[in-house]
Amino acid sequence: MGNLKLTNVTKAFGALTVLHGIDLTIDDGKFVVFVGPSGCGKSTLLRIIAGLEDISAGGIEIGGRDVVQLSPAERKIAMVFQSYALYPHMSVRKNLAFGLENLKFKRGEIDTRIAEAARMLAIEPYLERKPRQLSGGQRQRVAIGRAIVRNPDIFLFDEPLSNLDAALRVQTRAEITRLHRQLKTTMIYVTHDQVEAMTMADEIVVLNGGRIEQVGTPLELFDNPRNLFVAGFLGSPRMNMLKGKVMAVGEAGVTIDVGYGAPLAASIDPAAAKPGQAVLVGIRPAHFAVGDEGLPFVVQYHESLGTETYVYGTLEGRDEQIIVHQTGHFAPRSGDLLRIMPLSGRVHVFDPDNGLALPQTVSQRSDAYEHA
Ligand SMILES: Nc1ncnc2c1ncn2[C@@H]1O[C@H](COP(=O)(O)OP(=O)(O)OP(=O)(O)O)[C@@H](O)[C@H]1O
Numbered sequence: 001m002g003n004l005k006l007t008n009v010t011k012a013f014g015a016l017t018v019l020h021g022i023d024l025t026i027d028d029g030k031f032v033v034f035v036g037p038s039g040c041g042k043s044t045l046l047r048i049i050a051g052l053e054d055i056s057a058g059g060i061e062i063g064g065r066d067v068v069q070l071s072p073a074e075r076k077i078a079m080v081f082q083s084y085a086l087y088p089h090m091s092v093r094k095n096l097a098f099g100l101e102n103l104k105f106k107r108g109e110i111d112t113r114i115a116e117a118a119r120m121l122a123i124e125p126y127l128e129r130k131p132r133q134l135s136g137g138q139r140q141r142v143a144i145g146r147a148i149v150r151n152p153d154i155f156l157f158d159e160p161l162s163n164l165d166a167a168l169r170v171q172t173r174a175e176i177t178r179l180h181r182q183l184k185t186t187m188i189y190v191t192h193d194q195v196e197a198m199t200m201a202d203e204i205v206v207l208n209g210g211r212i213e214q215v216g217t218p219l220e221l222f223d224n225p226r227n228l229f230v231a232g233f234l235g236s237p238r239m240n241m242l243k244g245k246v247m248a249v250g251e252a253g254v255t256i257d258v259g260y261g262a263p264l265a266a267s268i269d270p271a272a273a274k275p276g277q278a279v280l281v282g283i284r285p286a287h288f289a290v291g292d293e294g295l296p297f298v299v300q301y302h303e304s305l306g307t308e309t310y311v312y313g314t315l316e317g318r319d320e321q322i323i324v325h326q327t328g329h330f331a332p333r334s335g336d337l338l339r340i341m342p343l344s345g346r347v348h349v350f351d352p353d354n355g356l357a358l359p360q361t362v363s364q365r366s367d368a369y370e371h372a
């Protein structure tokens with residue numbers, strides 16, 4: 001069974017501690033994505049789970065079994081790397097067979113597993129070729145095939161698509177998702193790509209500086225980031241931040257003064273805020289309505305992507321850049337003054353001292369608003 005439990009997993013390289021007590025449980029069959037800035041410890045954590053790296057302290061259980069002393073093969077884990085790591089002098093078939101031969105599998109069993117994996121990944125036509133005779137996408141499929149034939153309890157992927165071009169990434173992403181649905185095996189997947197994280201994951205784990213910032217479904221993290229880090233990390237372009245002050249605290253929520261005589265309503269637990277308190281207000285670029293009222297926004301420039309437009313500018317008289325998203329074509333001129341109004345229920349509020357989100361009275365939900 002492929003459920004995984006990490007308890008207080010700590011890793012130091014000499015004097016440098018890179019993982020600070022990771023606690024994480026992953027249920028059997030889940031697709032979990034690790035994201036976080038470069039150097040935050042994603043690959044190290046993956047290698048520790050695989051058994052390619054020792055831990056300095058803590059525990060690792062797979063299917064209720066302590067695996068800390070076990071080799072990667074004994075853990076029943078298979079890992080797919082960014083650099084496909086195929087043996088260049090071996091045919092595809094031999095690359096797939098090699099690990100099983102080392103584990104003394106019978107010839108018939110090896111052939112059956114290779115045939116099954118090759119069919120699943122549509123690499124049958126290439127079985128007799130050498131890796132150099134394959135495209136990058138085909139090579140990565142072989143690398144995934146090599147993991148599949150091992151029939152592992154857990155698959156680990158470390159940025160497997162980052163060497164592929166955009167079209168191939170989309171295609172291979174869909175193939176991995178399909179594979180997960182078919183095999184129903186636990187998969188842990190590291191990526192820098194927001195779209196991969198949002199679309200592939202049952203759960204996303206956000207890491208930062210060797211610590212977990214938040215774990216949740218993609219929409220939970222997007223709609224209810226628990227702190228400034230997660231709010232800024234997920235979502236592209238990033239969430240806008242405005243300085244403000246709590247004006248009034250009432251039953252239904254609080255009102256916040258961000259200037260310009262246009263108080264914002266936020267569904268914040270009244271017990272968590274007090275009048276006069278300094279806050280940071282977070283609003284995603286897509287959560288402004290452009291219209292006749294709201295905050296005065298001075299346009300600097302815009303980027304048209306065809307189906308959507310990003311408008312860059314500042315609030316009148318201020319320096320912080322604000323990004324406003326509009327669907328379709330929209331071409332304001334530099335210097336134009338627009339009025340932008342945060343959509344109701346889409347206002348995030350943070351305590352600037354500790355970076356934590358103030359608790360919301362009603363959980364923000366992605367279906368709580370109509371996308372303009
Ligand atoms: N073998 C090692 N010896 C010393 N330090 C290491 C070693 N491996 C990794 N580190 C350090 O551990 C930290 C985490 O590295 P890791 O490769 O896990 O980051 P990452 O999140 O995968 O980054 P990226 O997104 O760039 O792949 C980094 O500071 C890195 O320099």
Ligand SMILES: [Mg+2]
Nearest residue numbers: 042043044158
């Ligand atoms: Mg890495």
